Amino acid sequence: MEKCTKGYFEFDTRQDGLYLTVYPPQQGEPALDAGEVLYYIEKKNIYGCDITLIGDTVKKGATQEVTVKVSDETPYPVSEFGDYRISHDTMTLEAVFYPPFKGAVELTYEEIQKDLKNIGVISGISEEAIRLFLLEKRYFETYVLAKGTKAREGSDGYIEYTFNTSLKPTPKMNEDGTVDFHTLENVNHIKSGDVVAILHPEDRGDNGTDILGRPVYPRKVKRAVFRYGKNMEVSEDKLKLISKVDGHVTLENDKVFVSNVLELVDVDASTGDINYSGSVMIKGNVLAGFSVKAAGDISVSGIVEGATIIADGDITFNRGVQGMNKAVIKAGGNIVSKFIESASSVEAGGNIEADSILHSKVRAKGTIKASGRNGLIVGGEVRSICLVEAKNIGNEMGTATVVGVGVDPAAKKRVDELKTSLQKLGDSKIQLNQIMTALRKKQEIEGKLAPDKVELQQKTMRNLVMIEKDLTEQKNELEQLRQQLGEDVNARVRVSGNIYVGVKLIFGEQNYFIKEKRTFCQFVKDKADIKWQSL
Structure with missing residues (x-):
């Protein structure tokens, strides 16, 4: 047997009883612990030993080799053995080896392997650790003979949003120390084709194997899925959520919403100016000094004060415009309003229709009609390429009113x-x-x-x-x-009620002043002259 360099013991069965030899440590190694001897005799059911004598012998053996008779019994010699301990999670096998009786059988590599197989250990066995023990014979010391393969833990899937999910409108501080309530980052603008969210799939990890050869599973991970409303589509690889429209994007309770209609209550200091790539629907009012610009249509249910409203599409004002001589309204399409009053500029690429147009500068490439219950055009300047129609133009007080038709010179x-x-x-x-x-x-x-x-x-x-x-x-x-x-060529001004003195009609480069009140008539250009006709 290879000599163990640390302190160890050896039992020897003789005719007159059982003898114990304690060997002192070498090269500064630790001495034998009496507890190892006691564990040995208990483990192998060796009876009749003098425990006190064993303790004294171990103490003496710390410095010199000592042999004493510790029992009159003559037990069958015990071979070299290992005490194998499997961890609770069955991921580790530790072994502590004990010396054989004198002359008894020592363990071999194959026998240790057989021992492991007998206790069910078949995976993660360390051949190196076994051979190391056989080489150095360090008894009473723990050897890790097998280690399972841990499962590789995965990670939960998650959604990455490409927009600000917690917008907090904050006014801009100007260089002069004043606060700009017009520029607020309160809308996540997007274009058609923009990626609004990216799915990072769950990583399920990899199974491990314990020393008994059984699979070790990683923890369960959560799967992420897109939750979204209309106007979006998922990419072919299922990893991107893409907008199908120009508009804005919001996140509500982990669900993505994309809309090309921006709905607001009022446009004021709480919203700042609005510049939107879709249509805008305002349920309340637009206060003076603020602006609303949209690539689509704009609809306002309340009053528009001295504000700027610009749309590439149509503009609808359910109540009207109280312009304060500041309002600027411009539509690529039509403008429909309950009334237009004191507006600095109103322009439409299509038609303009209102119940009354008062003291405002209004232009349209299409028709202009004041055809509601009042049907008034009073004050200001109203120009259309083809037709201006109203119940009454001007008033009894002779308020200066300009109505133009035809192409501007x-x-x-x-x-x-x-x-x-x-x-x-x-x-x-x-x-x-x-x-x-x-x-x-x-x-x-x-x-x-x-x-x-x-x-x-x-x-x-x-x-x-x-x-x-x-x-x-x-x-x-x-x-x-x-x-x-x-x-x-067909430009005309049509009046279904009265047109009063003080009204100036402009047909291209020609002017015509109303010198007397007329009723139910229209004005047309006949060659070089402007003439009125009864309806």
């Missing part, structure tokens, strides 16, 4: 300017194309162009692109103006 002037500009752009395009043709031929002949010619080619190409852009824009503008000029 400035538009006719612009048509002439566009024709001249388009001719020049066309000539420039021809010259640039000639330069490009010459350079291409030169390149084909010589194989490549000199650096200065390459630079000229690139510059010419850039200029061509810019000219093409200008040509397209100016042609579109010219076409729109020509359509307006065509409508100018």
Whole structure:
């Protein structure tokens, strides 16, 4: 047997009884603990030993080899054995080895392996630890002979939102120390195609194996799923939530909502100015000094004070505009309002319809009608390309009122300017194309162009692109103006009630002053004259 360098003991069965030999430690190793001897005799059911004598012998054996008879019994010799201990989680096997009786059988590698198999240990066995014990024979010391493979813990799936989920409108502090309540970050704007949320799938982890060969499962993880309303779609890889519309996005109780209609109560210091890529619906009022801009339609159920309202689509005011001579209203489409009063500027790409238009500057490419119960146009300036219609225009007090129909003279002037500009752009395009043709031929002949010619080619190409852009824009503008000029032919002012003295009618470049009250009539342009006709 290999000699153990730490203090150890050895039993020897002789004819007259059982003897114990205690070997002292070597090279500074620890001495034998009497408890190891007592555990041994209890473990192997060795009876009749003198416990006190064993204790004294162990003490003496700390410094010298001592052999004493400790029992008259002659037990069967015990082979070298291991005391194997499996942890509660069955992930670790620890072994403490004990020496054999003198001359008894020692453990081999195969026998230890067999022991492990007998107790069910089949996985994670450390051959190195077994061989180490066999090499050094350090008794009463713990050897880790097997370790299970721990499960790799996974992680819960989660949703990453690409927008601010906790908007807190905060006024901007200006450099001069004043507070700007107009610019508040209170809306998460998005465009069609924007990713509003990203799903990070759960990681389920990997199973482990305990030393008995059984699977060890990681903890259960939570799966994340998109929760969302309308106007969204999930990407093909199921990992992105994408908006299908321009608008805004919000998160309510872990559910994503996208809408192209922004609903507000009032527009005031609590909201700041609104600039929205969809439509806006305001249930209350728009206070003076604030602005609402939308790429879609705008609807206001309350009063619009001296505010700015601009929409690419239609504008609807259920009550009306009290402009305070400050309100600016502009729609790409139609404007419908209960009334328009003291507005600085009202413009529509389509028609304008109101019950009354008072002391306001109003323009429309389509018709303008004051056709409600009152049907009034009084004060200010009202201009339409084709038709202005009202029950009553002006009043008995002779309030100065301007009503214009037909194309503004400035538009006719612009048509002439566009024709001249388009001719020049066309000539420039021809010259640039000639330069490009010459350079291409030169390149084909010589194989490549000199650096200065390459630079000229690139510059010419850039200029061509810019000219093409200008040509397209100016042609579109010219076409729109020509359509307006065509409508100018049938321009008229129609009155189903009264038109009063003090009203000035403008047809293109011609003016017509109402010198006497007229009823149920219309005014049209007949060649170079403006004439009235009965309805």
